[in-house]
Amino acid sequence: GENVEQHPSTLSVQEGDSAVIKCTYSDSASNYFPWYKQELGKRPQLIIDIRSNVGEKKDQRIAVTLNKTAKHFSLHITETQPEDSAVYFCAARPSTSGTYKYIFGTGTRLKVLA
């Protein structure tokens, strides 16, 4: 089955700097890759997603890149702000899952230092 690895587990950056979080997946049949942000004690919220037929997607300060050949995808946050501090989870959805069962990465705790 699908396995998703996420790095780093923790990341501290200065306000205004960029942050990059990387994930790798094992199942080449996976075709959808969402990123979720979870603030302390709150529910995970979708921040950006990408399908396997697209190499890059951008939404203001957030971008996601996908390398299907290498089976990895990354989240890029530019001009980080203190409110970006949270835990970020990547996920992969195997196309064979049928029921939209996502496999989540282990999470990255991002801390933006003011």
Next chain:
Amino acid sequence: GAVVSQHPSWVICKSGTSVKIECRSLDFQATTMFWYRQFPKQSLMLMATSNEGSKATYEQGVEKDKFLINHASLTLSTLTVTSAHPEDSSFYICSARDLQGRLSGANVLTFGAGSRLTVL
């Protein structure tokens, strides 16, 4: 966008009792909902897939008799932790997909706010 309500948000119970957690899709229909368990500072571990009108599909290692799931309507799934013990203490989160994708993308999973269970 799509909204998923989860209740209760926190519950404390005595060892040996059963606790029911509800997950409702407020403004959309969901034939499939998912239940996760999250330990402190860890990822979302999928426990089971809740299917409306049929039996839930449990992930390997999850005891179906321990974690009873019922999905009796297109907007409600319940998770019952039976004979709870301290090791069952955790944060339980559900998610659902908007069947028609009108309020959010068809691929998007919307999460509930979670239920923190503490078993004394």
